[in-house]
Amino acid sequence: MIEFRNVSKQYSTDTYALHDVSFTVAKGELVFLAGPSGVGKSTLLKMIAAMERPSSGQVLINGADISRIRPAAIPSLRRNLGLIFQQQRLLTDRSILANVMLPLLVAGASHKEAETRARAALDKLGLAERADAQPLSLSGGEQQRVSIARAIVNRPQLILADEPTANLDRVSANRVLDALKAFNSVGVTCIISSHDEQMLDAAARVIHLNQGQLEVAA
Amino acid sequence: MTNWLRQHRYALGAALLHLRRSPGGFLFNILVVAIALALPFAGVTLLDNVRPMSEQLSVDPEVSVFLRQDTPREQAQALASSLRQAVKDKQAKIIFTPREKALDQLRDKNGLADVLTTLGENPLPDSYVIKIDAFRNAQAGGDVDQLAEQIRTLPGVESVQVDSAWVKRLAALINVLRLALLILAATLGTVVVAVIFNTIRLQVLTQREEILVCKLIGATDNFIHRPFFYTGALLGLCAGGVALGAVALALHPLNQAIAEFAKLYASEFQLTPLPPLAMAGLLALSAGLGLLGAMLSVQRHLSRMN
Numbered sequence: 001m002i003e004f005r006n007v008s009k010q011y012s013t014d015t016y017a018l019h020d021v022s023f024t025v026a027k028g029e030l031v032f033l034a035g036p037s038g039v040g041k042s043t044l045l046k047m048i049a050a051m052e053r054p055s056s057g058q059v060l061i062n063g064a065d066i067s068r069i070r071p072a073a074i075p076s077l078r079r080n081l082g083l084i085f086q087q088q089r090l091l092t093d094r095s096i097l098a099n100v101m102l103p104l105l106v107a108g109a110s111h112k113e114a115e116t117r118a119r120a121a122l123d124k125l126g127l128a129e130r131a132d133a134q135p136l137s138l139s140g141g142e143q144q145r146v147s148i149a150r151a152i153v154n155r156p157q158l159i160l161a162d163e164p165t166a167n168l169d170r171v172s173a174n175r176v177l178d179a180l181k182a183f184n185s186v187g188v189t190c191i192i193s194s195h196d197e198q199m200l201d202a203a204a205r206v207i208h209l210n211q212g213q214l215e216v217a218a
Numbered sequence: 219m220t221n222w223l224r225q226h227r228y229a230l231g232a233a234l235l236h237l238r239r240s241p242g243g244f245l246f247n248i249l250v251v252a253i254a255l256a257l258p259f260a261g262v263t264l265l266d267n268v269r270p271m272s273e274q275l276s277v278d279p280e281v282s283v284f285l286r287q288d289t290p291r292e293q294a295q296a297l298a299s300s301l302r303q304a305v306k307d308k309q310a311k312i313i314f315t316p317r318e319k320a321l322d323q324l325r326d327k328n329g330l331a332d333v334l335t336t337l338g339e340n341p342l343p344d345s346y347v348i349k350i351d352a353f354r355n356a357q358a359g360g361d362v363d364q365l366a367e368q369i370r371t372l373p374g375v376e377s378v379q380v381d382s383a384w385v386k387r388l389a390a391l392i393n394v395l396r397l398a399l400l401i402l403a404a405t406l407g408t409v410v411v412a413v414i415f416n417t418i419r420l421q422v423l424t425q426r427e428e429i430l431v432c433k434l435i436g437a438t439d440n441f442i443h444r445p446f447f448y449t450g451a452l453l454g455l456c457a458g459g460v461a462l463g464a465v466a467l468a469l470h471p472l473n474q475a476i477a478e479f480a481k482l483y484a485s486e487f488q489l490t491p492l493p494p495l496a497m498a499g500l501l502a503l504s505a506g507l508g509l510l511g512a513m514l515s516v517q518r519h520l521s522r523m524n
Contacts, residue, residue, distance in 0.1 A: 049434070079436030089431050093239070103435040105228055108221045150435070 001027040001189055002048060007057035009043050017043040019212040025191060030184040033193040034200050035209035041193035045160045049081055050074045079107050082151030086163035088143045090135040096146045097131040103154045121149040125179055141172025148179050159183060161192040229444030233452060247417050251457035254410050255504055258403035260465045265396060267489045281366055282379040283346040289374040294344040297374055301346060304368050311349040317342045343376060407507055414450050414511030422519045429523060446516045447509055454508020458501045466491045
């Protein structure tokens with residue numbers, strides 16, 4: 001499903017965010033990106049979402065090279081991805097229901113359909129009762145689950161999560177991880193960056209990055 | 219089509235939601251833009267009221283030909299064929315007014331009957347009035363001056379009075395006013411675009427996070443831009459409505475003053491509001507200026523975000 005071919009990202013002559021990285025992720029896999037801060041985990045995820053372009057190499061999704069994607073085609077690509085960030089990036093001027101409805105409205109769904117599907121997504125994440133609450137009234141863990149609901153509401157084929165448990169306590173982190181595993185179990189490919197050792201210990205596959213280079217592809 | 223309508227409904231809803239969140243700022247912006255629009259709108263209203271009057275004057279100018287008192291009636295009437303020859307290809311109406319009829323007409327005017335009885339003998343000459351249909355512009359006005367010169371040389375003619383000069387002056391004055399209004403409208407139109415440009419710029423800044431999130435979840439540029447376009451157009455439309463309302467309100471006290479003035483010239487001239495179609499045109503223009511300001515602002519500030 002995803003293939004990195006000799007991908008490098010260079011910000012200046014002697015600074016590489018990624019250097020000659022190659023790996024593949026099959027459809028339906030759950031893959032963790034591991035490594036200390038600043039090794040290029042976020043850069044790698046951003047390349048899959050076309051938020052960054054590689055300096056060299058190719059990034060393929062289902063065989064299509066998105067390193068040369070036209071700007072006009074980026075929205076369509078992102079509508080098929082679920083993006084989850086460390087800072088949840090919820091819009092604080094509206095309810096969590098409105099936040100979760102947004103990707104559906106962007107995709108052209110009717111308000112009624114968007115509301116039905118957003119409520120269903122919140123229900124899956126145990127937040128149905130809080131649908132009308134404002135994001136700032138939720139705990140960090142709840143906010144992260146709202147951001148997961150927003151990521152999965154469009155039924156994406158691929159979820160990219162950048163340090164989704166970084167600011168959470170253990171209980172909340174486990175709930176977030178369980179939610180992501182649940183979506184993976186129904187065939188959604190998940191790539192999660194993390195430096196949470198406990199989480200990585202339980203992972204089936206971990207891609208280790210060190211100073212922009214691949215260490216182990218287990 | 220349904221999707222297109224849905225997207226526009228969403229954009230309009232989003233624009234209204236943001237305006238509802240800061241009604242004070244929106245009203246203030248409406249007021250600023252309305253003040254800028256009110257002046258050219260008032261000018262358009264004035265010109266629209268004056269134009270029919272000026273057109274009437276320029277369409278029906280008269281060349282008055284006064285004959286000598288001692289000109290025999292036969293010679294006076296025979297002059298008609300010479301006048302017809304003089305006007306040649308110009309479409310003209312030549313009306314002969316015998317001195318007796320002229321006196322009767324004068325007598326009919328209020329307050330002059332007593333004065334005329336004191337005169338005894340009829341002091342008025344036979345006369346002709348030439349109404350030239352082709353007289354529609356300054357060039358034609360020049361032709362009429364030549365015609366007057368030509369008529370002056372005809373036998374029996376005492377004097378020729380051409381009223382083209384003041385008609386030309388009025389036409390020129392109206393042209394100057396029209397040009398001044400155009401310059402004023404262009405200047406204030408630029409002000410309107412600039413105000414709305416800045417309003418949208420501030421809105422883009424306050425909604426930066428929302429725009430970024432929308433981009434990350436796959437919103438197209440059109441989806442992101444549309445609410446701002448609606449905001450700009452709504453701002454222009456509302457300001458246009460306020461400006462038209464203000465001009466209409468100002469007509470009432472203005473008309474009271476004009477009525478006093480017009481009475482001195484035995485006229486009942488009054489300023490009337492613009493016809494509905496013209497008002498709709500000005501509202502559309504205001505919305506268009508708002509849209510233009512929003513488009514320029516979005517293009518400049520959102521492209522930086524990319």
